[in-house]
Amino acid sequence: MENEKLKTLITELASDFKPSVKKIETSIKTTQDHYGDYMGLLSTLAKTKQHAQIFALALIEAGANRNGVSSAMRVLGYT
Numbered sequence: 001m002e003n004e005k006l007k008t009l010i011t012e013l014a015s016d017f018k019p020s021v022k023k024i025e026t027s028i029k030t031t032q033d034h035y036g037d038y039m040g041l042l043s044t045l046a047k048t049k050q051h052a053q054i055f056a057l058a059l060i061e062a063g064a065n066r067n068g069v070s071s072a073m074r075v076l077g078y079t
Contacts, residue, residue, distance in 0.1 A: 006054070013058035021062040033068030035075065042072055052078040 024037045031037070038059065046052035056069050056078075073079045 010054060010058045010061060013055065014061035017059055017062040021059060021064045025063065025065065033065040033071060035068040035071035038064060038069050039072035039075055043076060049078050
């Protein structure tokens with residue numbers, strides 16, 4: 001049951017993140033795989049490691065570059 005709630009939350013967040021992800025992915029890369037943009041977004045939204053992990057999954061589901069999100073998580077110390 002808990003797993004289903006988490007999957008639903010991630011899907012709903014992904015839907016909300018799609019416009020931001022599209023804007024990031026279509027912009028000029030100033031860092032490899034846009035990790036700087038994702039780092040800025042995650043650092044603004046996430047107050048805990050667990051929140052960052054959920055947001056990262058939602059960003060990837062929304063179409064974010066997986067490597068960029070992973071790099072941002074590493075730099076922020078969330079992995």
